[in-house]
Amino acid sequence: MPEILPEPAIRVSGLTKHFGAHAAVHDVSFSLPAGETLVLLGPSGCGKTTLLKMLNRLVEPDAGTVEINGRDVRQQRPEELRRGIGYVIQQVGLLPHYSVADNVAVVPRLLGHAPAAIAARTHELLTRLHLPPERYAARFPHELSGGQQQRVGLARALAADPPIVLLDEPFGALDPVTRARIRREFRELEELRDKTIVLVTHDVAEAFELADRILLLDAGRVQQLGTPRELLFRPATDFVRRFFAAERLQLQMRTLTLKDIRPFLLEPTAFDAWPPETSVHAALEALTDTQAADPLQQLPQPTAPVMRPLMEAFEQALQTEHAWTR
Numbered sequence: 001m002p003e004i005l006p007e008p009a010i011r012v013s014g015l016t017k018h019f020g021a022h023a024a025v026h027d028v029s030f031s032l033p034a035g036e037t038l039v040l041l042g043p044s045g046c047g048k049t050t051l052l053k054m055l056n057r058l059v060e061p062d063a064g065t066v067e068i069n070g071r072d073v074r075q076q077r078p079e080e081l082r083r084g085i086g087y088v089i090q091q092v093g094l095l096p097h098y099s100v101a102d103n104v105a106v107v108p109r110l111l112g113h114a115p116a117a118i119a120a121r122t123h124e125l126l127t128r129l130h131l132p133p134e135r136y137a138a139r140f141p142h143e144l145s146g147g148q149q150q151r152v153g154l155a156r157a158l159a160a161d162p163p164i165v166l167l168d169e170p171f172g173a174l175d176p177v178t179r180a181r182i183r184r185e186f187r188e189l190e191e192l193r194d195k196t197i198v199l200v201t202h203d204v205a206e207a208f209e210l211a212d213r214i215l216l217l218d219a220g221r222v223q224q225l226g227t228p229r230e231l232l233f234r235p236a237t238d239f240v241r242r243f244f245a246a247e248r249l250q251l252q253m254r255t256l257t258l259k260d261i262r263p264f265l266l267e268p269t270a271f272d273a274w275p276p277e278t279s280v281h282a283a284l285e286a287l288t289d290t291q292a293a294d295p296l297q298q299l300p301q302p303t304a305p306v307m308r309p310l311m312e313a314f315e316q317a318l319q320t321e322h323a324w325t326r
């Protein structure tokens with residue numbers, strides 16, 4: 001019997017947009033199953049934001065189609081479409097004269113949700129995003145730090161519990177340390193667990209951390225669509241290979257897991273008790289940072305030196321990955 005595949009949450013076919021003679025997005029197609037995270041990645045000006053905005057009709061394409069849950073977006077009024085899709089814009093875009101709570105409540109109010117339900121939802125979201133409502137709900141955007149504003153932007157996008165969320169550089173304005181922390185919080189956020197997410201970034205490490213699949217663009221054209229591992233170990237073009245060159249070792253360490261290197265660990269080590277999906281990067285971090293309050297620190301720590309066997313096994317696993325690509 002033929003397999004019946006579920007309707008993708010988002011299906012894009014032949015999407016093209018010109019600004020004057022310049023093709024900002026050229027013939028882009030992809031399907032995104034419900035619950036997956038797709039990261040749009042590429043250099044500045046490659047068309048990521050334009051592509052994202054065509055999904056919720058903030059930009060109308062010259063050619064091609066967008067279907068959300070099997071329905072062409074042109075069959076829906078743009079305002080209605082947008083109410084069903086969470087959206088976090090690059091510049092956060094909070095309403096300056098609205099309090100934090102009122103900013104979060106904008107879409108549920110437009111949808112006519114009951115005031116008590118809106119208040120409860122706002123309280124819940126602010127708490128979950130580490131903005132205790134008793135301290136932050138009545139503040140105005142200018143009384144918040146950049147990171148706090150970005151979290152309010154995220155709370156606002158999630159307030160009406162939309163199944164699809166579009167995020168344009170949601171951590172863009174943050175310093176690297178805050179950025180890494182907020183990204184970790186974002187990844188662990190219960191609220192986002194079952195959502196279909198399209199996220200724009202030009203940050204390679206961010207893409208690898210958050211994506212189920214990455215769509216790498218250059219000058220409006222798709223260079224490759226695949227898992228982080230596929231892009232790293234099976235680059236489709238020279239552009240893809242070069243794009244990851246500067247950070248290759250770090251990305252390999254983030255991509256390969258203890259499960260990948262285990263066959264190459266000759267002796268039993270303390271790693272046998274660690275979760276197999278732990279990245280080599282996270283294992284190394286836990287080994288070398290004795291001060292960290294990391295959950296991995298709670299696991300059995302090695303009594304014999306393991307750095308060297310770990311690195312040797314990593315190297316062999318890498319060679320195996322490379323062997324597949326030939």
Ligand SMILES: Nc1ncnc2c1ncn2[C@@H]1O[C@H](COP(=O)(O)OP(=O)(O)OP(=O)(O)O)[C@@H](O)[C@H]1O
Pocket residue numbers: 019024042043044045046047048049050051202
């Ligand atoms: N409204 C517009 N009018 C004219 N040109 C535009 C417009 N919006 C975008 N462009 C051009 O289209 C191209 C793609 O822009 P887009 O904002 O989609 O890129 P991006 O990959 O998101 O860039 P960044 O990472 O810098 O935000 C760029 O060359 C940009 O100058």
